[in-house]
Amino acid sequence: MSETLTQSIQDYLKHIYDLSADGAPASTNDLAARLGISPASVTGMIQRLASVTPPLVRYQKHQGVTLTPDGERAALEVIRHHRLLEAWLVQTLGYSWDEVHEEAERLEHVISEDFERRIAAAMGHPLRDPHGELIPTADLKMPLDDTTPLSTLRPNQTARIQCVKSPDTDLLRHLEDLGLVPGAQIEVMDYSPFDHNLTIKIGLKSTVLGFNITSKIYVETG
Amino acid sequence: MSETLTQSIQDYLKHIYDLSADGAPASTNDLAARLGISPASVTGMIQRLASVTPPLVRYQKHQGVTLTPDGERAALEVIRHHRLLEAWLVQTLGYSWDEVHEEAERLEHVISEDFERRIAAAMGHPLRDPHGELIPTADLKMPLDDTTPLSTLRPNQTARIQCVKSPDTDLLRHLEDLGLVPGAQIEVMDYSPFDHNLTIKIGLKSTVLGFNITSKIYVETG
DNA sequence: TAATGTTTTTAGGATAACCTAAATTTTTAA
DNA sequence: TTAAAAATTTAGGTTATCCTAAAAACATTA
Numbered sequence: 001m002s003e004t005l006t007q008s009i010q011d012y013l014k015h016i017y018d019l020s021a022d023g024a025p026a027s028t029n030d031l032a033a034r035l036g037i038s039p040a041s042v043t044g045m046i047q048r049l050a051s052v053t054p055p056l057v058r059y060q061k062h063q064g065v066t067l068t069p070d071g072e073r074a075a076l077e078v079i080r081h082h083r084l085l086e087a088w089l090v091q092t093l094g095y096s097w098d099e100v101h102e103e104a105e106r107l108e109h110v111i112s113e114d115f116e117r118r119i120a121a122a123m124g125h126p127l128r129d130p131h132g133e134l135i136p137t138a139d140l141k142m143p144l145d146d147t148t149p150l151s152t153l154r155p156n157q158t159a160r161i162q163c164v165k166s167p168d169t170d171l172l173r174h175l176e177d178l179g180l181v182p183g184a185q186i187e188v189m190d191y192s193p194f195d196h197n198l199t200i201k202i203g204l205k206s207t208v209l210g211f212n213i214t215s216k217i218y219v220e221t222g
Numbered sequence: 223m224s225e226t227l228t229q230s231i232q233d234y235l236k237h238i239y240d241l242s243a244d245g246a247p248a249s250t251n252d253l254a255a256r257l258g259i260s261p262a263s264v265t266g267m268i269q270r271l272a273s274v275t276p277p278l279v280r281y282q283k284h285q286g287v288t289l290t291p292d293g294e295r296a297a298l299e300v301i302r303h304h305r306l307l308e309a310w311l312v313q314t315l316g317y318s319w320d321e322v323h324e325e326a327e328r329l330e331h332v333i334s335e336d337f338e339r340r341i342a343a344a345m346g347h348p349l350r351d352p353h354g355e356l357i358p359t360a361d362l363k364m365p366l367d368d369t370t371p372l373s374t375l376r377p378n379q380t381a382r383i384q385c386v387k388s389p390d391t392d393l394l395r396h397l398e399d400l401g402l403v404p405g406a407q408i409e410v411m412d413y414s415p416f417d418h419n420l421t422i423k424i425g426l427k428s429t430v431l432g433f434n435i436t437s438k439i440y441v442e443t444g
Numbered sequence: 445t446a447a448t449g450t451t452t453t454t455a456g457g458a459t460a461a462c463c464t465a466a467a468t469t470t471t472t473a474a
Numbered sequence: 475t476t477a478a479a480a481a482t483t484t485a486g487g488t489t490a491t492c493c494t495a496a497a498a499a500c501a502t503t504a
Contacts (some may be wrong), residue, residue, distance in 0.1 A: 445504100446504090447502100448503085448504095449501085449503100450499100450502090451499080451501090452499070453497080455494105455495090456495090456496105458491100458492080458493070459490100459492085460491095461490095462488080462490105463486100464487085465485090467482100467484070468481100468482080468483070470479100471478105471481085472477100473476100473477090473479095
């Protein structure tokens with residue numbers, strides 16, 4: 001619990017958390033793709049993570065991995081670091097939301113608990129990062145997420161953008177240009193069932209967005 | 223030059239810079255002590271650093287190591303990161319001067335050049351860190367140091383403390399309690415040639431300081 | 445200058461985290 | 475239901491960075 005986990009292990013846990021968020025175990029291949037390493041290397045590492053004491057993951061051959069409670073706590077710690085750092089970099093150093101990810105990616109592994117506490121306090125304990133992602137609490141619980149993907153909305157529904165889940169710099173810049181940032185009020189004007197395109201009105205402008213984009217934007221309807 | 227140096231290598235270079243500041247090469251044993259590793263490991267690493275292209279150190283068996291211009295640039299980069307970070311942690315997160323070292327020690331290896339630029343600009347390009355250490359310039363030159371060790375002063379000389387060179391948390395707290403911080407105006411009242419103790423007046427108070435301390439405090443006389 | 449002590453290096457090993465290629469298992473689809 | 479494709483695992487290797495123990499070089503001093 002208090003033994004220091006390597007950066008590499010922290011990355012594994014973080015991505016396993018993400019990939020198994022839907023309940024289904026994370027697959028070796030998906031994990032390898034996320035981590036940018038070979039599937040064979042992933043197999044080796046998850047076998048190790050499953051056999052340390054206490055185990056950080058649950059693993060059965062060919063069945064993928066899930067986190068144990070210990071593994072999940074470790075993952076949430078890293079995710080909390082990452083998201084607090086993103087918020088901090090934007091608020092105090094003028095980073096834009098498309099620039100912060102990479103920097104936070106490296107810093108998240110090295111900051112102390114003291115540092116974490118200080119930036120959280122300095123920002124008044126924010127609930128979300130600049131992309132709208134929920135920040136795990138100090139006691140490492142992930143707050144409940146009551147948002148839905150924009151892709152599930154249909155014409156005449158209105159919503160407020162809560163979160164954009166993508167590390168893609170270009171996409172983020174594009175969305176910012178369109179005004180599609182957390183807090184933005186939108187209305188669905190049209191839906192095309194064949195390609196799942198949605199026509200969205202933001203302020204006075206309308207835009208057509210593909211499923212690739214609408215599935216990454218999470219909204220609060222109402 | 224632009225290949226990323228590992229954290230470990232950055233640490234070697236930083237300490238070689240420091241240990242060879244007096245012109246004499248850094249010894250294997252001293253380096254090992256600084257790095258907290260065995261002398262045998264140091265030998266292995268400096269052999270490697272001497273044989274990469276371009277070489278980062280000059281090394282001859284049993285003669286110690288010095289930095290090449292490339293090695294020195296790399297060292298100054300890390301030192302700049304460290305000192306800027308210390309200043310930034312103190313200024314923006316309320317760290318005290320005895321708390322910053324450890325945190326900066328880890329962050330120095332992972333911040334981007336962009337981050338470096340942003341914090342330098344945010345602080346108005348400071349010349350010294352919270353201990354008074356000179357910060358290498360953005361083009362990686364170490365500014366000239368015109369200070370002298372307090373230990374070289376004699377009775378009736380007055381001086382202004384410019385820098386305290388020690389990572390020792392307890393010592394730093396002690397000195398702060400005594401008011402012996404950068405900027406403090408002091409006067410030497412007495413010198414004991416046998417133990418090299420100095421009696422120092424700061425404001426209204428006087429204190430006797432041993433060589434162990436006075437050799438770590440650097441002052442500007444006048 | 446020879447003996448002793450210190451410093452440094454060599455030799456041989458360990459571990460973490462990756463790799464490729466080949467083998468195996470699982471899934472898909474003819 | 476079986477053959478092909480895809481996913482996963484095993485086997486064997488590499489590199490970086492550390493280790494201990496033993497050997498060698500250097501320095502000191504009697």
